[in-house]
Amino acid sequence: MKAKKNITGAVLRSTKLLEKILNSVGSPVFVKDRKHRWIYMNKACCEFMGHSREELLGRTDHDFFPAVQADVCWKKDDQTFATRAQTVNEEFFTDAAGSTRAIQTRKQVFRDEGGEDVLVGVINDITALKKANDDLALFRKLLETSNDAIFIVNPEDGSFLDFNETACRRLGYRRDTLLRMGVPDIQSTVPSHGDWEKLRGKIKASGHLFIEGRHIRADGTSFPVEISATHSVVDGSEYFYASARDITERKRLEEAMQEADALRGLIPICAKCKKIRDDKGFWEKVEVYLEKHSGARFTHGLCKECMAELYGKEKWFRGKEK
Numbered sequence: 001m002k003a004k005k006n007i008t009g010a011v012l013r014s015t016k017l018l019e020k021i022l023n024s025v026g027s028p029v030f031v032k033d034r035k036h037r038w039i040y041m042n043k044a045c046c047e048f049m050g051h052s053r054e055e056l057l058g059r060t061d062h063d064f065f066p067a068v069q070a071d072v073c074w075k076k077d078d079q080t081f082a083t084r085a086q087t088v089n090e091e092f093f094t095d096a097a098g099s100t101r102a103i104q105t106r107k108q109v110f111r112d113e114g115g116e117d118v119l120v121g122v123i124n125d126i127t128a129l130k131k132a133n134d135d136l137a138l139f140r141k142l143l144e145t146s147n148d149a150i151f152i153v154n155p156e157d158g159s160f161l162d163f164n165e166t167a168c169r170r171l172g173y174r175r176d177t178l179l180r181m182g183v184p185d186i187q188s189t190v191p192s193h194g195d196w197e198k199l200r201g202k203i204k205a206s207g208h209l210f211i212e213g214r215h216i217r218a219d220g221t222s223f224p225v226e227i228s229a230t231h232s233v234v235d236g237s238e239y240f241y242a243s244a245r246d247i248t249e250r251k252r253l254e255e256a257m258q259e260a261d262a263l264r265g266l267i268p269i270c271a272k273c274k275k276i277r278d279d280k281g282f283w284e285k286v287e288v289y290l291e292k293h294s295g296a297r298f299t300h301g302l303c304k305e306c307m308a309e310l311y312g313k314e315k316w317f318r319g320k321e322k
Contacts, residue, residue: 028123034081036060036074039118048123050096065093077119080107090126102130146243149215151183153240155204155231158183158196161239170246172218188222189213203229203240215244224251 022029028045030038038056046053049064061070069092080087086108094100104124109117143150149167151160159182168175171186183199184190190199190213203209209229214222229242267289268277275283278292287298302310 030121030123032077032119032121034117036077045123048095048125061093064096069093076105076107080119081109081117084109101125102127147245149225149244149246151240151242151244153183153242155200155238155240157193158190158200167244170217170223170244171215186215187213188216200240204231207231212247223248 022042023044025042026044028048029040029042030045031040033039037058037060039058041049041053041056046056049056051064056064061073065073072091073093076087076089076091086106088104088106091103091105092100093103102125104126105121106124107119107121109119112118143164144166146164146166149170150164151167152162153159154161160179163178168178171178173181182196184192184196189211190196199211207230211227211229213225213227215225216222224247225244226247227242227244229240232239232241269275269286270277270283274286276286276289277283278289284292291297
């Protein structure tokens, strides 16, 4: 009899110790029977649910959660009971305050002292993580749909940490190749590490910098770009965020406007030979000057008056006149 009491006392002490350990665990832990009833919950699980242990024990998901959520929980429970293998699932539940949480549950089946199967589950609240992943996915989608080439740059050496598809397409590099490169490899105005050091200092000093330069494609050709570079610190690490806009069309327009302005101004022209003096003091034929300062191209012919002056004495011309 005394031995039996000692065994009973040891079991009680072990149970209390286990209870103490589980209540000190920060993660919610629960135990269910085959009928999906909660037969144990630690302190963290009760707080997570927003109900007391007395309210929860002996009840099921359907007593607290919307039917759709409860049905999913039961389906995952049954799957774990059937396979007896550990399962990890993403589920949703609505707490006592009416807030819907995203959770990851790790479930496994054990057999109790009476030979009955019980399901032990551990909950991780992944609401914030899921939102962060969704925000990241949205940011990535916006990044990829941008018409500008966008780069995340390591300030130390100017190497690329990430970039969007537009950057690959504009520069003509595969993603894996561009990941092994950096600013000095594509920016003609930053050809060396020393040049990068100077530019890095300017960006860090100002926090935000606009730069005009030229990007070099994989085939060696280049095009003008306007770059907006920003210095950022995230979780103690420094990054440069750079947005590069192809300004080829803008440059062409600016040149065309300059040409138009030049043509609208006072143009020095010789009163006799009609040559035009350029801004360097050289005299050029009218057609040469206009071809340089506009998109016009000239073909040559003779007007009626000049034809008469040149060939008026020729019989073939006089016959043509008649």
